[in-house]
Amino acid sequence: MKELDGTEYVSFYESGKKGFIGWITSTDHKRIGLLYFYSLTAFFLTAVMLGLVMRLELLTPEGNLVEPQTYNGIFTLHGVMMIFLFVIPGIPAVFGNIAMPIMIGAKDVAFPRLNLMSWYMYVAGAFIALSTLVVGELPDTGWTFYAPYSVEMGNNVILAALAAFILGFSSILTGLNFLTTIHRLRAPGMKWFDMPLFAWALYATGWIQLLATPVVGITLLMLVAEKALGVGLFDPALGGDPVLYQHLFWIYSHPAVYIMVLPGMGVVSEIIPVFAKRKIFGYKAIAYSSLAIAFVGYFVWGHHMYTSGMSGPARVIFSVLTFLVAIPSAIKVFNWLATLYKGSIDLGAPLLYTLGFIFLFLIGGLTGLVNGALAADIHLHDTYFVVGHFHYVMFGGTGYAFFAAMHYWFPKITGRVYSQSAAKTAFWVQFVGFNMLYFPMLILGMMGMPRRYYSYLPEFEFWNQVSTLGSWVMVAGLLAMFGILARAWNHGERVGRNPWGGLTLEWTVESPPTLFNFAKIPVVSHGPYDYDKIDMTQPEEARA
């Protein structure tokens, strides 16, 4: 590989073994990150296709495309794949792996072999989850596997639950690895509050992965034991308590929402200062609010269960805590906006996706508060409002942050850059399609359309058709985005080390980096966002 000035060097693509076997046996964090990227993208696109089929079925009120049972199977698989194979591993597994060790000045993660094992577990879990497509009947419980329905039905819940268990442990081991890496491998001179905010976000996420995921793991094992042995842990017919299952499930699965969104917030905190060339506003507030979200996020799980038969006081407490967790999220949003204020903004594709994140996440967050309010939730529970809300948060939040990260670190990973105008066009197509697809769901929910049905009453037809039309626009935008990036991967314009003018450490090394990232471990002398102290008009060497 050659740098822009013609210097020859050996990038991580060229170091180590070549070919498929060389890649799947490599413990290099960048290769593992790319392995995750390829597999995640494949599963994401598969799950998108399943979503398209659902929307196509809902084009007309009558059920005329797929059988009702197939529809139930499709939305379950769509949920399981999107949640466990894309959104949860998502940003940490791909961009945490590729960028975080370089950002803190390390040569690799703390446990490189464990890192590779996490990917193997991810792939194993994915194959088990997908095997439900060909072995027996599709599970039809939704991704939550609620008892007693999941216990009493004879289909493939065992396989799907085992897949989720294995994927959970893959996620735990990634979290463990990142926590140890951040504790032990920061470059000399980098104190905790000199860390890039993306590392902070991954640190908070690591703790949630470590402390919440095993709970759902054991719960799913109990479910498997209950089904396999025919005993009654959650089945009320045998003296079990199905509400207890819901509690245990959401003790993990609500904090999991923050596993999904915190790394995305970290990405946003990186991109905004770089594209506004302005020091991040409220660094400590953003760092602490990550920890606050991780902490408070543990105690809000009950808001999924307002209608499940909890006591009144419990519901009120969970509702109050739910409102509390919105505060640290809002702190972040205000800090990001304050960073943009009076910055010299370069509206590149990464920033555009970031602004898309803020806009969509805002809608997702605010509709979340509507769901978190007791009285409103009784009306909206299990309607399309909930579906609209979590797609705004999961896709508009995490998904857009994932795309922003993809555009932001693309030059670092490939050494090339895509066409800005093409990338921005793809963004706008996607963004318009996104809102056409999901905003009608909020309206339909208000009108009272229940979720998870393959047909609906005629009065819901108009907004459903808008939504289905939106799904086509959005998928066109998605495909355009991936197509543009795939083309630029081989044919894009070659760039140097620091195309965006970032101050974090990954922009000081070659694009693409060498096997050990740094020829010499850097000594950190300035903060990650010190645009106020550094004259960006000077060439890199003259700045220090």
Place this chain on the structure above:
Amino acid sequence: MAQAAELHLTEAHAEHDEHRDDIGSKLGMWFFLFTEILLFGGLFIVYSVYRFKHAEAFATASAELDVFIGTINTLVLITSSMTVAMSISAIQRKKPRLAINLLWFTIFCAGVFMFNKYFEWGHKFDHGIYPGSSIFPGGSTAREAWQVTPSEVFAPAEGMFFVLYYLMTGLHGLHVIIGSIFIIVIIAKIKRGTQSHDNFAQHENAGLYWHLVDLIWIYLFPLMYLI
């Protein structure tokens, strides 16, 4: 001056290159133990909830367990934890032979523990206390049998106790096996010299894991056998 400090820092960092970060390796183990505790935590929560709901049935069912064997097993495990700790002290004092013997004694204790557990479980299976048997609540055939002759079957809550007993002691037993394998690997490493008086982080990690196995049993014993 600044250059000297820089040099010093780079040297400190060079430790990581040879993948020898003892503190990091122990930190990773502690993180893993947190996960393990929460894994068992889910079962402990379910146990607490159902014990609260069906206190009497749990007490009746718990009377079926043999407190004597349980006590022996508790003593055996605590002793094994002690010998693991002693083996770490031994390796630090450059006595690898002693360390290996102490670890073998730990494995022996684990064997005694599993032997007792095998007979405990087997004994219950002989009496038909297992999911799917004719007197156990649950399962399609048993469910019908239960409806026909309710007096001969356990109450559902008693069945619940035994399901939790099997799940919790079963998962714990699995950890005993994994911990034993971990310790055997360490024995092999001491023999090969890859774990020694100045390099014993993995040995300590095996010890930490074994203490966790012990600790969980210390909670399981009173919950299952005593109260």
